[in-house]
Amino acid sequence: MQILAEQLGKKYRKEWIFRRVDLDLNAGNSYTFVGPNGSGKSTLLQLLAGSLPISEGTLTFYRQGKALESEDWFRQVIIAAPYLELIEELTLLELLDFHCRFKSFKADYTPEDVIGRMQLTHAAHKEIKFYSSGMKQRVKLGLAFYSEVPVVILDEPTSNLDKQGAAWYHEHVRQLTADQLLLIGSNQPSEYEFCPHVLDITRWK
Numbered sequence: 001m002q003i004l005a006e007q008l009g010k011k012y013r014k015e016w017i018f019r020r021v022d023l024d025l026n027a028g029n030s031y032t033f034v035g036p037n038g039s040g041k042s043t044l045l046q047l048l049a050g051s052l053p054i055s056e057g058t059l060t061f062y063r064q065g066k067a068l069e070s071e072d073w074f075r076q077v078i079i080a081a082p083y084l085e086l087i088e089e090l091t092l093l094e095l096l097d098f099h100c101r102f103k104s105f106k107a108d109y110t111p112e113d114v115i116g117r118m119q120l121t122h123a124a125h126k127e128i129k130f131y132s133s134g135m136k137q138r139v140k141l142g143l144a145f146y147s148e149v150p151v152v153i154l155d156e157p158t159s160n161l162d163k164q165g166a167a168w169y170h171e172h173v174r175q176l177t178a179d180q181l182l183l184i185g186s187n188q189p190s191e192y193e194f195c196p197h198v199l200d201i202t203r204w205k
């Protein structure tokens with residue numbers, strides 16, 4: 001899997017958030033985008049996920065050397081971010097069953113297996129709207145870690161997690177496989193200390 005960004009730019013109304021972004025992101029690697037609040041980390045991650053339109057430049061997803069149609073991008077990507085909502089009316093088990101219609105889990109895990117690995121078996125039948133913010137974050141990260149997808153995007157991954165949750169994140173984030181591409185947006189060095197490619201987004205202002 002490869003994501004190639006060429007001269008990528010994004011503006012909201014008349015304000016350019018970043019311009020002339022060139023990136024060659026490849027599976028087996030992790031990349032972290034850092035920068036102050038409001039610098040555009042979340043915006044860039046959403047562009048790279050194909051979930052926000054770009055304002056200029058080109059973005060191409062390649063799988064086994066072949067460029068993918070943009071309507072197929074969403075199958076390649078999972079994104080966990082504080083601003084993305086889960087379906088609150090569903091129980092966790094219903095949510096994971098629904099998720100399986102679009103993306104399968106690694107190693108033939110069942111939804112029940114994944115819930116166990118999220119350490120949320122006790123809450124499997126509780127509606128997501130009754131989850132604490134830390135429990136919701138664990139669900140988002142669990143979906144990212146256990147789905148069979150080539151591109152995993154984590155924005156502020158340890159937000160709302162307690163010490164035990166942060167340890168759970170660190171254990172899992174290092175286990176992403178060599179055929180996956182990991183992209184992180186962060187302001188906290190502890191979230192990406194293992195990551196060899198750290199890119200300050202202010203370089204593209």
Ligand SMILES: Nc1ncnc2c1ncn2[C@@H]1O[C@H](COP(=O)(O)OP(=O)(O)OP(=O)(O)O)[C@@H](O)[C@H]1O
Nearest residue numbers: 012013017035036037038039040041042043044187
């Ligand atoms: N939908 C929108 N309409 C207008 N401006 C927006 C919109 N979304 C984001 N912005 C602006 O884009 C800029 C970058 O925001 P973004 O959320 O990407 O930053 P960030 O680096 O992720 O910030 P933080 O560290 O606070 O999460 C900010 O100035 C923000 O106000």
